[in-house]
Amino acid sequence: xxxxxxxxxxxxxxxxxxxxxxxxxxxAVVQDTPGVTRDRVSYDALWNGRQFVVVDTGGWAPxxxxxxxxxxxxxxxxxxxxxxxxxxxxxxxxxxxxDEAVVRVLRRSxxxxxxxxxxxxxxxxxxxxxxxxxxxxxEPHPVSALTGRGSGDLLDAxxxxx
Ligand code: GDP
Ligand code: MG
Numbered sequence: 001x002x003x004x005x006x007x008x009x010x011x012x013x014x015x016x017x018x019x020x021x022x023x024x025x026x027x028a029v030v031q032d033t034p035g036v037t038r039d040r041v042s043y044d045a046l047w048n049g050r051q052f053v054v055v056d057t058g059g060w061a062p063x064x065x066x067x068x069x070x071x072x073x074x075x076x077x078x079x080x081x082x083x084x085x086x087x088x089x090x091x092x093x094x095x096x097x098x099d100e101a102v103v104r105v106l107r108r109s110x111x112x113x114x115x116x117x118x119x120x121x122x123x124x125x126x127x128x129x130x131x132x133x134x135x136x137x138x139e140p141h142p143v144s145a146l147t148g149r150g151s152g153d154l155l156d157a158x159x160x161x162x
Contacts, residue, residue: 002044002051003162006082008075008106010098011058013090014118017145019043019056022155040078047155052162055082068101075105084112084161086154087137091117091128095135103135112161115140116154121147 007015007022020026023043041056057078065073079085087106089099106113117129120142132140141157143150 002053003083004042004053004055004081005045005084005086005158005162006040006055006057006075006078007086007088008057008078008102009088010071010096010102013088013093013099014145015058015088016056018086018088018116018118018143018151019054021143021145021148021151022047022054022158040074040081047159050159050162052158068098071098072101072105075102076109079105079109079111082111084114084158085109086114086116086158088116088118089132089135089140090119091125091132091142092119094128095132103137106137113137114154114157114161117142118145120144120149122149 007019009015023045043054045052045054055078057074087102089095115132115135115137117132117140120126120129121144126142129140129142141154143154
């Protein structure tokens with residue numbers, strides 16, 4: 001079976017937009033209202049002749065559990081079923097508590113992780129992306145899921161860790 005890459009991160013960082021970039025079509029649902037992706041959804045991807053599966057995650061139910069706990073739980077489920085993980089942060093907003101909740105899950109897992117600094121729509125945002133080194137998850141990959149900036153390099157990097 002082809003290897004599986006899970007795309008994780010707190011709501012609204014651009015996971016579904018990035019998934020659409022990675023699979024080269026519009027399939028993952030993107031909305032300005034965070035939390036629209038209710039379950040994990042898998043898509044087939046092909047890059048440089050190599051097949052892999054991309055899993056979009058997100059969403060929460062308004063129940064007793066706190067949002068951070070639900071985000072962490074979602075990430076945990078997706079990571080355990082994946083061969084590699086793409087962790088997405090929003091370069092414009094920076095790191096919030098809900099990002100840290102995912103980072104804690106990532107540290108516990110032994111899976112290879114690629115850090116994506118998303119929403120780097122132009123050259124100016126590159127400096128902010130470099131600040132993501134502070135997460136201790138290795139080199140941040142600056143990407144604009146919206147425009148496609150950096151997505152080819154990211155796909156190359158994903159194939160390198162699979
Ligand atoms: P998710 O909740 O993490 O799946 O995030 P979505 O993919 O649904 O995107 C949330 C919002 O961020 C939407 O309004 C997207 O259009 C926007 N967005 C996603 N990627 C980018 C990007 O690279 N640049 C900018 N400026 N906006 C983005
Ligand atoms: Mg989504």
